[in-house]
Amino acid sequence: MKLKTLFTRAVHIGMEADPRGKKALEKLLKKQQDKYKKLEGKEKEFFDEERLWNPYSDSRIINGTGEEEIRRVMVGIDIETPEVLLADRLRERGEKIDALFIHHPEGRALADLEKVMPLQVDVLAQLGVPVNHAEAQLRPRMDRIWRAIHADNLFRTERAAELLGIPAFNCHTVTDNLVWRFIEQTICKKEYDSLEEIITALRDIPEYTHYAKKGNPPIIAHGSSGGRPGKIVATEFTGGTNGPEDFLEEQSRAGVGTILSMHVTEKTLEEAKKHHVNMIQCSHMASDSIGINLLLDALSKEEKRLDVIEAAGFVRVKRKK
Ligand SMILES: [Fe+2]
Numbered sequence: 001m002k003l004k005t006l007f008t009r010a011v012h013i014g015m016e017a018d019p020r021g022k023k024a025l026e027k028l029l030k031k032q033q034d035k036y037k038k039l040e041g042k043e044k045e046f047f048d049e050e051r052l053w054n055p056y057s058d059s060r061i062i063n064g065t066g067e068e069e070i071r072r073v074m075v076g077i078d079i080e081t082p083e084v085l086l087a088d089r090l091r092e093r094g095e096k097i098d099a100l101f102i103h104h105p106e107g108r109a110l111a112d113l114e115k116v117m118p119l120q121v122d123v124l125a126q127l128g129v130p131v132n133h134a135e136a137q138l139r140p141r142m143d144r145i146w147r148a149i150h151a152d153n154l155f156r157t158e159r160a161a162e163l164l165g166i167p168a169f170n171c172h173t174v175t176d177n178l179v180w181r182f183i184e185q186t187i188c189k190k191e192y193d194s195l196e197e198i199i200t201a202l203r204d205i206p207e208y209t210h211y212a213k214k215g216n217p218p219i220i221a222h223g224s225s226g227g228r229p230g231k232i233v234a235t236e237f238t239g240g241t242n243g244p245e246d247f248l249e250e251q252s253r254a255g256v257g258t259i260l261s262m263h264v265t266e267k268t269l270e271e272a273k274k275h276h277v278n279m280i281q282c283s284h285m286a287s288d289s290i291g292i293n294l295l296l297d298a299l300s301k302e303e304k305r306l307d308v309i310e311a312a313g314f315v316r317v318k319r320k321k
Pocket residue numbers: 103172176288
């Protein structure tokens with residue numbers, strides 16, 4: 001399968017699991033297309049044409065023409081210059097690596113990370129948090145993320161891949177949507193008597209089993225193991241990066257009892273304690289692996305020969321259906 005085909009399919013698979021729903025996404029893309037049509041001169045030159053079809057600003061091909069034939073990818077949750085060198089070293093030793101599949105954004109996917117964050121408003125709206133509240137609280141946080149990333153050395157990994165001639169692409173929110181939906185369906189929708197029961201259920205998911213055996217299990221960041229979970233949500237699985245701490249109080253008011261998260265910030269934890277919301281911190285790398293695995297399973301149906309090398313935190317688990 002060509003890189004371009006593979007990446008386009010990945011984006012569409014991510015859209016199918018998106019909390020906003022397909023119609024809302026199509027509307028969003030239409031707006032970008034209408035905006036683009038009206039642009040001229042310099043404004044048009046600086047417009048990111050990727051936005052005309054791909055709603056995920058943190059997911060894109062960062063090196064390659066798209067015409068490359070892809071059968072075997074090195075998949076990593078964090079791929080930076082060391083991992084690009086690792087890929088090159090492996091290639092030298094005879095391993096076939098057609099492309100790098102990167103989860104945490106690099107290059108322009110990182111530069112534009114904060115632009116996917118409005119998705120969080122829709123995740124919270126599903127629990128009953130008013131969209132006007134969430135939007136108002138999210139804006140300053142998005143500005144902070146934008147300014148913080150703005151000062152980063154954004155294109156090191158991209159350049160390393162260019163210099164070594166290795167095609168590379170980012171899938172971030174694309175696969176985070178898939179793990180969000182998976183956790184919502186397999187954990188949040190079920191009933192548990194205690195937080196400990198949730199931990200046990202999580203630990204039975206192969207990626208968490210793998211990481212738990214290596215000393216990185218899902219943990220209760222706030223709450224007692226015998227405590228009742230109340231309403232369980234996975235609000236911190238997709239949407240670019242952590243939302244503002246204010247979201248904690250909003251969720252508490254909306255009746256949330258337990259939040260499943262990939263990474264809990266100290267400020268969020270303080271808020272959770274203040275508002276009596278339980279927090280379960282699911283192993284970050286295991287959680288990201290689940291999303292990537294679900295995407296690879298879907299892509300493998302279309303490209304039967306698709307094969308992976310696991311690297312940088314990623315562990316491959318194949319699911320049947
Ligand atoms: Fe992720």
